[in-house]
Amino acid sequence: MSEDDNxxxxxxxxxxxxxxxxxxxxxxLEHRVGxxxxxxxxxxxxxxxxxxxxxxxxxGSELNSLKEAVKRRxxxxxxxxxxxxxxxxxxxxxxx
Numbered sequence: 001m002s003e004d005d006n007x008x009x010x011x012x013x014x015x016x017x018x019x020x021x022x023x024x025x026x027x028x029l030e031h032r033v034g035x036x037x038x039x040x041x042x043x044x045x046x047x048x049x050x051x052x053x054x055x056x057x058x059x060g061s062e063l064n065s066l067k068e069a070v071k072r073r074x075x076x077x078x079x080x081x082x083x084x085x086x087x088x089x090x091x092x093x094x095x096x
Contacts (some may be wrong), residue, residue: 031074
């Protein structure tokens with residue numbers, strides 16, 4: 001490899017420094033609302049063991065249906081699964 005080749009490969013490395021990396025979301029684990037009212041999601045990244053809280057804007061719009069499902073699940077407002085069954089009552093233990 002010539003000295004000129006080394007300089008060219010260094011230039012390629014420098015050009016990547018300003019590039020934005022894209023990471024693939026494996027799953028959205030939780031949802032919370034920040035003090036400013038902004039939605040945040042706990043993201044499990046594909047290929048990584050780490051998770052991170054990310055603002056909704058950092059997660060692609062192609063995952064909107066997943067975001068909505070996580071919001072419903074975390075707030076307990078999923079209309080498909082009622083919180084309580086009205087027909088059944090549970091017995092409470094009597095305190096003595």
